Amino acid sequence: MIKRTSVVTLFAGFILTSAPSMAATQIDFWHAFTGRLGELLQEQVDTFNNSQADYEVLATNKGNYSETLNAGIAAFRAGQQPDILQVFEVGTATMMAATGAIKPVYEVMAEAGSKFDQSTYIAAVKGYYTTTDGRMLSLPYNSSTPVIYVNRDAFKKAGLDPDMDLSTWTKVGSALDKLKAGGSECPLTTAWQSWVHLENFSAYHNVPFASKENGFGGLDTQLSFNGPIQAKHIQTMGDWAKEGKFIYGGRRNESGA
Numbered sequence: 705m706i707k708r709t710s711v712v713t714l715f716a717g718f719i720l721t722s723a724p725s726m727a728a729t730q731i732d733f734w735h736a737f738t739g740r741l742g743e744l745l746q747e748q749v750d751t752f753n754n755s756q757a758d759y760e761v762l763a764t765n766k767g768n769y770s771e772t773l774n775a776g777i778a779a780f781r782a783g784q785q786p787d788i789l790q791v792f793e794v795g796t797a798t799m800m801a802a803t804g805a806i807k808p809v810y811e812v813m814a815e816a817g818s819k820f821d822q823s824t825y826i827a828a829v830k831g832y833y834t835t836t837d838g839r840m841l842s843l844p845y846n847s848s849t850p851v852i853y854v855n856r857d858a859f860k861k862a863g864l865d866p867d868m869d870l871s872t873w874t875k876v877g878s879a880l881d882k883l884k885a886g887g888s889e890c891p892l893t894t895a896w897q898s899w900v901h902l903e904n905f906s907a908y909h910n911v912p913f914a915s916k917e918n919g920f921g922g923l924d925t926q927l928s929f930n931g932p933i934q935a936k937h938i939q940t941m942g943d944w945a946k947e948g949k950f951i952y953g954g955r956r957n958e959s960g961a
Contacts, residue, residue, distance in 0.1 A: 731761045732786035734779075736772040738765060741846070761788075768957070773798065780805050793832065793848065794899065797919055800841065810839045836920050850900050852876075862886030873940065880949040892944065893951040893959040901941060902929045909933055 737745050742765060749763045766772040769792035776789040777798075791799055799806050813820035822830055822840050833842045856866035862882040870876050876892070883891040894900045906913040912928050919925040944950035953959030 729759050731759055731788065733761050733763045733788040733790075734766045734772060734776060734786040735763060735790040736765065736767065736769045736792065737790075737846075769794070770956075777802075790845070791842075796833065796842070797925075801923060808839065808841045809843045810841070834920075836917055850894075850904050858883060858886070858888050862888065873937065877940070877944070877949075880944065884947070884949050890951045891949045893953050895953070895957045895960040897952070897955055901937060902934060905937055906934060 733749070735742075735745060746763055749761045753760050764786075766775040772789070773791050773795045776785060776791070779785040810820065820840075822834070822838075825844055829844045829847045830840065832847070833844055834840050852870060854866055854870070859866040859868075859879075862879075862885070864879055864882055868875075868879065870879060880891040903913050906929055911931055911933055912918060914925050914927050914929075916922045916925040941950055945952055951959070
């Protein structure tokens with residue numbers, strides 16, 4: 705008999721513990737990828753499955769990020785959790801607080817006797833999934849970062865250089881003025897509002913997003929994004945929205961559609 709575990713991949717991976725059972729060759733992996741990302745993930749799964757005969761990974765899409773997380777939680781409560789569950793960055797705290805449900809990656813690697821060099825990960829990515837004492841809780845996989853895309857045709861129509869410098873919000877604002885004047889109905893929109901405009905914005909400017917080392921130092925964390933720089937940025941977004949330069953599409957990925 706062995707103790708079966710379930711790994712939670714947090715764009716990365718925690719692990720859920722389950723009841724003991726006979727060793728199984730099938731490894732259930734629940735994920736949130738669709739489209740091209742789903743195809744690439746399946747290619748990786750197929751490559752692994754075809755490389756050996758001892759284990760078979762069965763990858764199953766469980767909906768969007770929130771739906772996949774909720775499916776994993778419900779399955780654990782029913783004692784039917786998968787071996788591996790992909791959880792997006794926002795679910796980190798939920799997994800950290802799931803006492804008895806998850807198993808940190810550093811423990812999994814140690815028990816398996818596998819070499820695990822955390823230094824191979826980009827520091828900013830590694831830090832997001834690492835405890836304050838330097839132990840990695842989950843396995844970064846397809847970790848996200850905000851990227852700005854421009855409509856080159858719309859820029860040219862507005863008399864703007866599509867390759868212009870947009871490295872600051874002030875420069876973005878100047879471009880939006882011309883895009884709006886040029887007839888653009890959606891000069892700017894962003895997905896995952898709180899993640900982009902609060903969490904990433906705060907990190908970029910090296911100001912706290914929350915107490916307790918942004919939540920990594922304890923569960924009694926309080927949000928602290930009401931500082932002058934965050935308030936000014938949100939005011940700017942609000943002003944742009946009133947002026948028709950920023951289009952709010954929803955809390956999540958609605959604007960990316």
